[in-house]
Amino acid sequence: MGSDSAYPGTATSRMLEGRARAASLSEDELSGDWESVRGKLLWAAGLKDLRDVPPGRGNTAHCFNDFNHVDATTMRMEDADNENGGRVAGMAYANPLGAGIRVARDESMGEGGSWCTCILGSNAEPPKDVAHVQFQSRVAWKLVWVPGPERDFKRFVLVDDEGKFLATGRPSGNVPAVYERERNYETVRGGRYARVADSYA
Numbered sequence: 001m002g003s004d005s006a007y008p009g010t011a012t013s014r015m016l017e018g019r020a021r022a023a024s025l026s027e028d029e030l031s032g033d034w035e036s037v038r039g040k041l042l043w044a045a046g047l048k049d050l051r052d053v054p055p056g057r058g059n060t061a062h063c064f065n066d067f068n069h070v071d072a073t074t075m076r077m078e079d080a081d082n083e084n085g086g087r088v089a090g091m092a093y094a095n096p097l098g099a100g101i102r103v104a105r106d107e108s109m110g111e112g113g114s115w116c117t118c119i120l121g122s123n124a125e126p127p128k129d130v131a132h133v134q135f136q137s138r139v140a141w142k143l144v145w146v147p148g149p150e151r152d153f154k155r156f157v158l159v160d161d162e163g164k165f166l167a168t169g170r171p172s173g174n175v176p177a178v179y180e181r182e183r184n185y186e187t188v189r190g191g192r193y194a195r196v197a198d199s200y201a
Contacts, residue, residue: 009079009136011112015161018046018072018109018140022158023166030156030169037171038064044158045072045140046106046114058103063116065176067184070143073117073131075101080113080135114140119184123191141166144188145181146197153181155200163192 004010021044030037041064042049051061062069080098101113117135119142121128131139138161146155146168158166175181188194 004138007132007136007138009075010138011074011076011110014046014074014110014112014114015138015140018044018074018114019160019166021046021109022072022141025158025167025169027168027170030167031171033173034171034175035173037169041072041143043106045116046074046109047072047104047116048106050104053103056097056100058100060104060116064143067176067180067182067187068118068120069116070184071117071119071122071129071131072114072140072142073135073137074109074112074114074140075131075135075137076112077102079137119187119193122188122193125191127191127193142188142193143184144193144197145184146200147182147185148200151182153178153185156181157196157200159193159196163195165196 004012025040025044029040039049042060047060047063049060050058053059064070080101097115101115105113117130119129126132131137141158141160144157144159145153146157147153148155155168155170157168160166185197
């Protein structure tokens with residue numbers, strides 16, 4: 001798979017595999033207990049479920065568990081050590097993630113690395129989030145919580161880099177708190193990644 005001229009940090013084959021994994025997940029699979037659902041999301045992102053290693057050294061316990069760390073980003077390993085340098089508003093100036101990416105990447109998904117990067121800046125056009133700015137990478141997919149008619153944010157959708165629908169679920173159990181789910185949607189509202197979520201309203 002050739003390089004991406006607009007986002008040269010993209011691990012293109014890995015991105016397409018992550019997208020295919022996400023699209024293969026049925027609504028029933030994504031509507032079970034949150035712990036089970038989150039495991040499937042990690043698999044679709046190309047990440048291992050690592051909870052017994054320190055933060056910054058491959059721990060993925062936070063992935064998809066808050067409003068922000070919901071971008072399944074697939075970057076070339078040459079770009080895994082890229083730092084933010086203050087370019088993404090609201091993020092740590094450096095934001096070094098390379099060490100964790102090397103430990104947590106699921107090698108079975110192919111070349112490149114994966115991480116659950118932050119959605120801050122996703123409502124801009126073009127997106128100004130960590131994936132597109134720090135790693136110069138498209139996302140395989142992004143998780144967005146759906147307001148719904150009752151604004152209860154009980155459903156989420158997975159959308160690709162262009163904001164197109166891949167999968168949806170309505171999980172139960174220990175899901176992220178409602179204020180996290182609402183803030184997730186508010187962070188993308190008005191941009192390409194909110195369109196599918198808005199269609200459910």
